[in-house]
Amino acid sequence: MHKIIGYFLHNRLITALVLILIIIGGLSTVPFNWHSGLIPRNPVAVDAIPDIGDNQQIIATDWMGRSPKDIQEQVTYPLTTALLGIPGVKTIRSSSMFGMSFIYIIFNDDVDFYWSRSRILEKLNSLPAGLLPEGVKPTLGPDATALGQIYWYTLEGRNPKTGKPAGGWDPQELRTIQDYYVRYQLSSAEGVSEVASVGGYVKEYQVDLNPEAMRAYGLNLVQVMLAVKNSNIDVGAGTMEVNRAEYLIRGLGYVKKLKDLEEATITDRHGVAVRVKDVAKVSFGPGDRRGGLDKEGQEAVGGVVVARNGSNPMEVINNVKAKIAEMQGGMPEKTLKDGSTSRVTVVPFYDRTRLIKETIGTLESSLMHEILICIIVVLILVLNLRASFVIATMLPLAVLTTFIVMKLLGIEANIVALSGIAIAIGVMVDVGVVFMENVVRHLSTAPHARGKQLEALILNAVHEVSGAVMTGMGTTIISFLPVFAMQAQEGKMFHPLAFTKTFALLSALLLGILILPTLAYWIFSLRIPKRWALKVFKKRVPRTFKIMHWTVSTNMLIIAIVVLLATYELSSVWLPLGPQNGTLLNLLFVIVTVGAILSILWLLVLKYEQILRWCLNHRWKFMSIPILTLIAGGMIWTKTGSEFMPTLDEGAFLLMPTSMPHSGVEENIQNCKILDQRIKAIPEVESVVGKWGRVESALDPAPIQMYEITINYKPEYQLDDDGKRIRDKNGDYIRLWRDEIKNEDDIWKEIVKAANLPGLTGSPKLQPIATRQVMLSTGMKAPMGLKIYGPDLASIEQAGLQMEKALKAIPDINSSSVYYDRAEGAPYIEIHLDREKLGRYGIQVGTVQSVIETAIGGMAEGSTVEGRERFPIRVRYARELRDDPDVLNGILVPTADGTQIPLGELATFHFVKGATMIQSENTFLTGYVTFDKVGNKAEVDVVHAAQKHIDELVAHGKIKLSKGVTYKFTGTYEQQIHAAERLQVVIPIALILIFLVLFFQFKSVTASMIHFSGVFVAFAGGFILIWLYGQDWFLNFNIAGVNMRTLFGMGQINLSVAVWVGFIALFGVATDDGVLMGTYIHQVFLKRQPHSPLEIREAVVEAGMKRVRPAAMTTATTLIALLPVLSSTGKGSDIMVPMSIPTFGGMLIQTMTMFVVPVFQCWWRESALKREQKKKN
Structure with missing residues (x-):
């Protein structure tokens, strides 16, 4: 390690070239909308969330005019049995409806998508004669899943000059233009799998x-x-x-x-x-219609663009928009009676671009705020402008390096991937803090060092703590490796985060070892002639500074100015108290919040020796504190509810009610029209487009009784094209919601009221992407539900109606959302x-x-x-x-x-x-009862309560099941159970790996266990903060009219996979302070060789005093860096905040390890000394 650090420090030209390459490459690949014009852009691909859908293929078969029973018996069932033998198949689901059969083949995740398609085609081409009715030919669906539905649009007649609606086109004309012009043009865009038509008349x-x-x-x-x-x-x-x-x-x-x-x-x-x-x-x-489109009460014609599997949605949407712009000038147009011109125009009503931009914008803001706040903290803690500059430079360099690696490995920048960088920022800056704190300490012994002497001092300082830093970073990085062992949806969701966090930490570590020494050499080699500085400061600095030493006074003055300017800039862009309170109040709030954390930690540093000596003299009394903390954390853990994943706010709702099985085309057209008109009347709703029936695609197996209403609601504040808030002339953000509308749930409640129509079922709270994911993985249109299997539809319906009634009686379930999807009744x-x-x-x-x-x-x-x-x-x-x-x-x-x-x-x-529709799973007839939970209840708890209730009713004969009827609860609940089982393996592996890293560093099981104790203390701290978040009294006060619970998004936090990933991240950093302190304690013991309990305690105190400041600094940067994340409210914060809470709570309590580790070290070494003395005697 000494040679590597020395090589780059001595060969500074090579270091400079590496530095330039990182800056250019990073600015070229950064996923944010930065257009300097100087550096060519080749950004990392972006998306809102990772694609966590199942590996699915669809076979669609037309047999128009035939009833669902005919389709099921003569098409679906024979095909399903023939396809069961394909290798790698996990599940086969099917739907038989009027004139159509849909078979969904879900493959294992390790099966290649296109390999599975080739196997299906082989099977379809070799079907035995007579298996299917004459003339019936099954076809393989598009090489995409429903998650690929990224762009929906309508065709409308608009004035080409003003862009305003002009009309003049009937639904038949528009449908013809869609089918034979627009569809083909958009299908040619790169990355598009299919463009399907809907609405109008063929x-x-x-x-x-x-x-x-x-x-x-x-x-x-x-x-x-x-x-x-x-x-x-x-x-x-x-x-x-x-x-x-x-x-x-x-x-x-x-x-x-x-x-x-x-x-x-x-x-x-x-x-x-x-x-x-x-x-x-x-x-x-x-022609006969099995689906239609309605826009705000008017018949509409449109289409849906489906992205090819594996393609990047943002790139595909951009390609589609480019194609639309290219063909817009050649779109059909006509002259109306009033002499105006009406041109057919593509008008999007669901465009994932806005969600992607807002999500990436939230992460961009959080990252920028984190970097800025870390620079402020470093300036205050290090109190050395040159050292602070080096540390502050390393942070953006490490982030840029991470973007380069993401680009090279093809990892998308999405909410989860960028969250990996966000939660790592505090740990990344710790590398520079520890290195530079030691460099400054070494330079204090030779303040006028130059040339080779300066090189040697920097080299020795960096090398001295490199072992502890590498061990600390090693535990952090290795602790996250088990995330790669996650499977199914949780694996697809968090693998990008594991990659980016690992890349970010490795980048910080490598830059700290390779680049930081050279930067430090350059910065500390700079010398401003003293007479120049004196001339400047005599004119501008008050006389009171003359009593101070020249270097100290100048340094402090510059640091104070820089900190004030940086804090002002942070306050003006972060605005935690909102724009209505102005920059000054926000500045004061930031100063007080950051200052409070720093003051507590600084007080800890000042009183450290006194507190440590008390702890060493009253060990059992002190140890009762961490023991009680562990007990409290464990009790909270057992009482905290579970769910699969926090809900991501997509900025759009999907209302999916169902009409009665007997309702016909005209009835459904009218219902859809009324729903759209009522919902559009809600002020917060931006646009409403309703679909009844199905799109002309294998990806949409909906009967005419099913509605899918896409509701785009306005953002709370007006946004620009990059998803950033716009201010009015007074500098305030422009709020678009009514005062009584506080959040998205309030908008949904308004929608539910408006959608209350006789003859229609209720609908769970749904969003486009989340709904597609659930339907893809479970076959249901709700995240929670009950599958009923039986020998015939009558038996299934009998059980389903009884269970529907029983579920409505459960308090934690929203009774209006409970619905048995009736298969019969047409x-x-x-x-x-x-x-x-x-x-x-x-x-x-x-x-x-x-x-x-x-x-x-x-x-x-x-x-x-x-x-x-x-x-x-x-x-x-x-x-x-x-x-x-x-x-x-x-x-x-x-x-x-x-x-x-x-x-x-x-x-x-x-x-x-x-x-009406016959559904089956692995050839067994299936029925669904869907439902939704009340408020923020934990999904797993709700399902467990429902399962217990249903099981009891069945056991007591209150629900009578026919012979052969079985049932099971499904939805995201199943994914949570699978994830929990996997976490039971993953988390112990993470802990074992951390312990092994500690063992390789300290070569002692006892020493490793001592430092490992920090994990348990931090674990308890994370759960304590989760509990506090759910308590109404915690931080329930207002500052400048802003409630602190609202500011930090406080409410009930359920144990989701995101929270557990946050804990895994916490485990990696929980040992850092202990390792830093334990390493120096070991060095002091080797140097002093104490021979009595008193000498052991003095050695421990000496080591602790030397390392408490960098330990407090790393804790401060980790905690304060998370403040912008915890207070973020934009798209994506739903996932970021739950991941950050364990780390923040754990690191707050983890400061206890600054005393726990020395106490255990003292205990251990005193015991060892006693054993040696006994042997001698």
Whole structure:
């Protein structure tokens, strides 16, 4: 180590080059919106949160017109059983709905995404003949998951000059533009997997048959259908050479207009052609709809852009926006009656960009505030301007180095990854503090050292404490390695944090060893001629400074000025008390808050010797304090609730109610319209777009009774394009919410009130990304729920309705959110054929079924080819002859001799109830009961209470389950259970690794255990602060009208994976002060070789006195650096704050180790001395 430090210190040109490369590379890759123009930008990719979705593939199969029961039995079930044998499959879920089958294959996380797709394609291509109905062909969905739905938009007619809505386009026109122009253009953007359409009307050529006219001409359905099909065909007849020129021969016969179809010949009667127009009405019309879009009460047309799996959402969105800007000038436009122009415009209503920018903006602000506050603290604690400059320089350099490594390894900058840097800042600065504190101490022995002497002093000073620093950083880094062992969603969530925190700490350590000595040499080599300085200060410094030594007075004055300026700048950008209180009040608050922490620690340093001697003389009394702390922490731990993950505020809600199973298209359109209008009337709501049914994509298996309403609410304060708050002319932030609206929960309550419509279910509080994640991992549309498995739908429904009622009675569950997702209840008209009558007329079953399918449902007989556009040609009975159950009897069925028999003569009609959607998991039929918790209740506690209640009711027979029916609770609860099981392994591993690092440093089990004790004390401190956060009385007072609990986001904190990760981070730094002190105690003992208890105590006191100041400094920087994080309120703070609380609370209590370690050391060494003396005697 001595040689490495010496090499870079002696070869300062190499060090300078490395330094320049770090600065240029860091500024080039920094993920924030910094555009200096001097350095080319190649930033780290950014996103809001890591992609924690399951490794899923989707198989979609169309069999239009078929009931869910037919789809389940003839498509979904056979396909599912055939796919079960694919290697690496974890679960197969399926949904069978009207005309569609969706099969979701969830693979293990270690299976490559595209390898799994190739295995599925192999399986689909080798399906045995007869497994599926004729003509049914399953297709593999897009290479993406629902989490990839990053950009939703509507197409609207807008004035190209003003940008204001102009209208003038009907839903059919907009849908055609979307399907055949916009969709293809956006699909070509890099990183886009799919662009799916929704809303509007799909244009069709509709041939509406008149059965009476057909009977008059002696025609049947088959003849008309064949004529329509044969009227729409082009052919090629090769080539012909004329005068040595080759001519291509084409026979043109595609339908181009309605008249082409009308004039199509079916047959002739007595030499007169019978044409389609003679037996049918040909017109344009809308196709059948299974989904639609509504924007604030108006019918809308739009689409959704899906990012390819593994692509960066922000980059894809930017590519899409670039493509939109490119094609906007060529979008269709028309002149309206008033002479104005209306151009079709892409208008986004869900764009993940804002969330990403706000989240990254929150982290950027927190990091900047942390760095600035650390510089202030270092200036105050070190009291040496030159040393402070070196330490302050190392911090941004380490952050820039981390960004370079992130770019090289392809790690995204998201809320979790950047949180790793945020929680490491305090520890990173400790490296420079410890090194420079020792350098300053060594230089105090030779204040006029120059050249080689200065080099030697710096080299020896850095090398002297390098072992302790490396051990301290080693425990911090190694303690985080078990986070890499996390699996499933918790692993995907926190692996980026583990990477970035490790990179940040390694960067700080390496820069401290390689760069810091050279920087220190340069800074301490600078000398300002004394006569120049005296001339300046005689003019500007009051006489009172003349009584002080020149160097001290100047140094202190400059430090005071720099600290004041830095604190002022911090106050003006941090503004913890809000802009309404002005910069001065915020400045005072920052000074008092930081000063309070520093004063306590400084008082500890001043009184350290006195307190330590008391502790050494009253060991048992003193040890009762950490013992009671441990007991208190343990008791709080056992009573703290658990959840999987804190909820990230996405800035948008997703309202997902469901209508009754019997509701039809018109009913759902009307409900969606009313909901949108009511919600848009809420002042805090920015935009509302509702979707009923499904998007034309395999990623959206929604029946028409399901709504998905995207609600974008306004940010609390007006923001600029980079997600930063805007001030008014008075310097105050512009607040956009009403005074009575305090947080997002208040907005949700307003939405719930507005969405209370008869015939609609309630909806849990949902957000777009979180909902997609839950649906991807559980198949449910809520984070908490109950899965019911059974042999048939009736048994499942019986159990589900009973459990729905039981769950509503549980106090911790929001009763309005409890809903059994009814599989049955859809009204069916079943046509039962009378085979005896069919035989009497000589009609086959297939003939009747074909007539039913075509006359009522309609049969697509090809599509027209009109340039890029393709429109289906549908043949069926006229609407008035098929839209009423009473007229279905009159549908004519042809016999072999051409006679037409009414359907009513051949069949009977029955009105029954059947399935709306049939869901299954691993071929077992499944039903869902979804629910939500009340307030901030812990998810695990709520589920445990619900499970206990349901189990008791089942055991006592109050809930009667049919034979074969089973149930289990699911949702994020399952993920929390999995994470807890993993943490039971991960956390002990982290503790063992920390202990091993300590053992390798001290080569003694006893010494290692002494220093390891800091972990337990800090652990208890973390839980004590978590408990205090949940107490209404704690910090419940106002300063300048700002409540301190609100400022620091205090409330109930549940034990989530984020909190446990915070504890793992705490374990790594909890031993640092003890290691620093223990290392020097060991050095003092080797030097002094004490031979009596008194000498041992004096040696311990001497060592403690030498190391209490750097120990207090590192604690101060760690604590104060977290203040901006703890008080952050922007997007992303929901995850940052819970991770930071254990570290802050633990480090507060951990100062106790400054006394615990010396007391244990003294105890241990006195015992060893007694044993040696006994052996001698």
